[in-house]
Amino acid sequence: MIDALTLDRAAVQRGGRLLFADLSLSLVAGQACALTGANGAGKTSLLRAVAGLVPLEAGAVGFGGLDPTEARGAGLHLIGHQDGLKPARTTREELSFWSHWCGGDAAAIDEATQALDLGPLMDLEVRRLSAGQRRRLALARLLAAPRPLWLLDEPLSPLDAGWRTRFGAMMQAHLKGGGLILAAVHDPLPIKAKTLEIGAQGAGE
Amino acid sequence: MIDALTLDRAAVQRGGRLLFADLSLSLVAGQACALTGANGAGKTSLLRAVAGLVPLEAGAVGFGGLDPTEARGAGLHLIGHQDGLKPARTTREELSFWSHWCGGDAAAIDEATQALDLGPLMDLEVRRLSAGQRRRLALARLLAAPRPLWLLDEPLSPLDAGWRTRFGAMMQAHLKGGGLILAAVHDPLPIKAKTLEIGAQGAGE
Amino acid sequence: MSRLGTLLARETALAWGRGGGPLVSVGFYAGVATLLPLAIGPEPARLAAIAPGAAWVALALASLLSLDRLFERDFEDGALDHLALSPVPLELTCAVKCLGQWLATGAPLALAAPIAAIGLGAKLDMTPLILACALIGGLAFAFTGGIGAALSLGARRGGLLTAVIVLPLFVPPVIFGGGALAAFAGGLPWPGGFILLAAYAAAAVALGPLAMAAACRNALS
Amino acid sequence: MSRLGTLLARETALAWGRGGGPLVSVGFYAGVATLLPLAIGPEPARLAAIAPGAAWVALALASLLSLDRLFERDFEDGALDHLALSPVPLELTCAVKCLGQWLATGAPLALAAPIAAIGLGAKLDMTPLILACALIGGLAFAFTGGIGAALSLGARRGGLLTAVIVLPLFVPPVIFGGGALAAFAGGLPWPGGFILLAAYAAAAVALGPLAMAAACRNALS
Amino acid sequence: MLPAPAFLTNPERFMAFSRWAAPMFGAIAVALAVVGLYLGWTAPEDYQQGATVRILFIHIPAAWMSEFVYACMAVASLLALVFRHVLADAAAQAAAPLGAGFTVLALATGSLWGRPMWGTYWVWDARLTSVLALLLIYVAYMALRASIDDETKGARAAAILALVGAVNLPIIHYSVTWWNTLHQGPSVFRAGGSALAPVFYWPAILLALAYMSAFGSLWLVRIRGEIWRRRAEAAALRAARA
């Protein structure tokens, strides 16, 4: 299981342009890091690079000595701007598919349903959910299939104040259980976290 | 041109459930209103009802005595959670299509490009834009085809601090020019605005 | 009106980009023209007899299978909201969308139809009729098909439903056009079927947008 | 592996919902069977001769036109990211996606093909061969089509590109299958074509997923 | 035959009216059917067709009803769309399966008759194909209604479809005059008197009236059932909220 995340002088380029270079970070179990930076600085790109979807231009990502492919396959969740939910399917169908896909079992799905209060929405099609409800459905994956490393891309944005607090508590609990969180945000995270600012080093345009 | 917006004891229902009832509001030129409420309270539904896309269950929407169909067709912009941008088309194609569709001309498009700093993104496909860049493209419609009433659904959420300030200034300028703004938000608006809270009256479930 | 012009350009580009355009139609007819002789043997007389009919069926099927692209994406990504919020009546918008779809898929198929038919051995003097039937028929298919696509917005199993709704609406134009082609090939008077086809297409173009706009409004609300 | 099971169920349900399923295929062949006689005249001898070929061409056409549904939506809405991020190798995921597409569209079409052919007057003893060709051919179309669909992800004009890539890949199975059917109908030895078709399908199933996974990784990065 | 529409727009009055009208239409249908079938059964065999001519008594009225019911459904749909009237919507919804039933009957008897007459159960001519299209439209109507979760949206979408599908009616009716088909041209009602001998004419007419009354009765019963269902659902919703 992943118990550390290290970025070692990482650099990423998109469309022929270097977004950032020499980015280093080290997180151990129980730590969170808020990733900040202007729009277009490369936060999303960095998260995708950690997940292995985007290649690094230079540097390396490490998962505490684990084999990166295996660590990524079973050890991390990426919740991005795009949630991969199909508008025409019901909440129940989407939750159960994605949870099973990520390795969750029925008990964990029930727990996630409880924690994110999805019960009343189960038979609604995703297209009918409000923005905050839909985000809750996307976040339910985190609990339905427990994995140590959470990569979150602006997770709080369509949530109301109450849910921000509740999700803050969930993040706290995850850290307490030995998890790691790397979250791209524009507002401060509701938990104690390091900060890593992209573009501050002057690599961005 | 629209110079007033009134809601008179409006009620909206979705999927057989009454979201809110007896909601009243009156805005005149130069005023803004922040629409708040928990997730699922009905903010988006209310904005769509004002735009005429969703029928009111009871009550009425008024545009200062204008014919509602005409007022809506040429007098308001609705910027929602879903921006209607096609991932495979370029920024230029999408901006110019939507601006023309909303009645903007080449000069206004140039101005919007400048104001939202879309110049460097013009030849990128929408799918490659970062979340904040994409939102800026969606907001560019507001300037490219000037219309008095802006209905905004969480307009600030993926913008960084700098752009929030700049967009605040744009809203301020719009109000000064006699515009009206109704914006659903979870965080306070960066401009002086009334507030209307949905669900506070106890109509929501 | 320049708004409708830009809309037409957008719709054509979108339809062209995903599964439309000349290449698909050429490829499709190339397939038919390669396969039919293989499948039914290369005797010229037989081939020539079925060539116009095959082209005609292909047109209907291609129209049928490209329908889900007409409204569904715009509905799901919110573009339909913005299209509906405009001084342009939604009826006109729907009509332009269908026209764009036709320009990108129906028209290239129609232009390729006589070539394929002649390649298969149809008589040269059939060219104008095949072309006219394919052009007008494609219009009828696009506009009646649009009704099915709009009606099944927001339904479970949208694609399935579209097909069920659209098939019966496709039957009359196919009968009319096929009848005209067969009559012409057989040396019988053909204008009857052709006029009925044109009338059906005209009715579809005139009335289809009303139904589509009503269906879209219903789905958006 | 239960993960692949749920994935298969999802893919089948999605493909079934948008333009797949037994109803569409029945409707599709009902359309072919209705339109073809209407279009080319109801003489039984003519119809019977082209029936198996028509069913075969219709299958290829339907596969071609439903390809853009295979990867594009999942790519655009982010689901492909989540599918790629899994202990399941992406090759297997792609294979299951193609299999789901085939189960929802190819297989029902294949099952309906002999019925349509017989309805058009093909001889009863052709049923097993038509069914076998359609089932195996459908598999070949799904797996070669998937390559085109994956390669054109992220390209401007995706649909067009898919067709260009896929058409040449579709030609061999179409020729092999059409040849086998024509040979059988003509009383000639047919196993040659059939064996080639099966070999092509096997190669597509074995090698297609490698190409698809590489193309998907490339598009995501 | 029908009471004034204003009378029908009030659900209460409709329920009161249909309570006695439905059984009455049913009784009329049975009486007419008994007489019509008796006359039909005792009619002489046709010199060309033999006993198969008796299919005519089932086929022709069923074919007429398949069109008539559709017309009823389309008119009800129009009223439902324009006036947003629940009763009209319930009427359209209730008519669809009945119309589909008549259409199936017409198709089945027609193709049974076709075997002795034309030597085949089915040909793809314009009349037969357009009747098949009618059946498909009925099916599409019911499928569309069932697959939209929001009931009012489903109802409106289905009503639009019913109106669009009405173009098929003239096509069915005139198909025999517009094309060369195997199917009989107009022979019962036509300029210059019926082509049918009176021994065939009268049973056919009586059975047609019997079908019509039977449809009236079943339609009313189904509308009543639909209204009950909606009332029960509304009550359940109210109970769930309270």
Ligand code: HEM
């Ligand atoms: C599946 C096969 C058939 C179908 C779908 C069918 C359908 C119809 C329909 C829709 C009508 C009503 C026409 C109208 O609106 O005017 C009709 C009437 C009639 N059919 Fe058929 N039919 C079939 C087979 C046959 C056969 C085999 C015969 C006998 C040769 C036959 C004889 C008649 C007659 C005599 C009428 C009354 C014509 C009139 O309107 O005066 N039908 N049929």
Ligand SMILES: Nc1ncnc2c1ncn2[C@@H]1O[C@H](COP(=O)(O)OP(=O)(O)OP(=O)(O)O)[C@@H](O)[C@H]1O
């Ligand atoms: N596939 C791509 N091809 C070319 N350029 C890309 C691609 N993806 C992203 N970019 C560019 O890379 C830059 C960084 O994008 P990224 O999405 O990582 O930013 P971000 O920090 O997440 O911004 P935001 O706060 O707006 O979400 C942007 O300028 C974007 O236009």
Ligand SMILES: Nc1ncnc2c1ncn2[C@@H]1O[C@H](COP(=O)(O)OP(=O)(O)OP(=O)(O)O)[C@@H](O)[C@H]1O
């Ligand atoms: N088409 C629909 N059918 C049924 N229910 C719907 C439909 N659209 C919305 N709803 C429901 O109506 C409620 C209000 O949704 P709405 O999107 O207006 O909320 P919101 O206030 O914008 O919430 P958020 O802050 O999460 O965006 C939600 O519970 C949602 O599930």
Ligand SMILES: [Mg+2]
């Ligand atoms: Mg981002």
Ligand SMILES: [Mg+2]
């Ligand atoms: Mg909202």
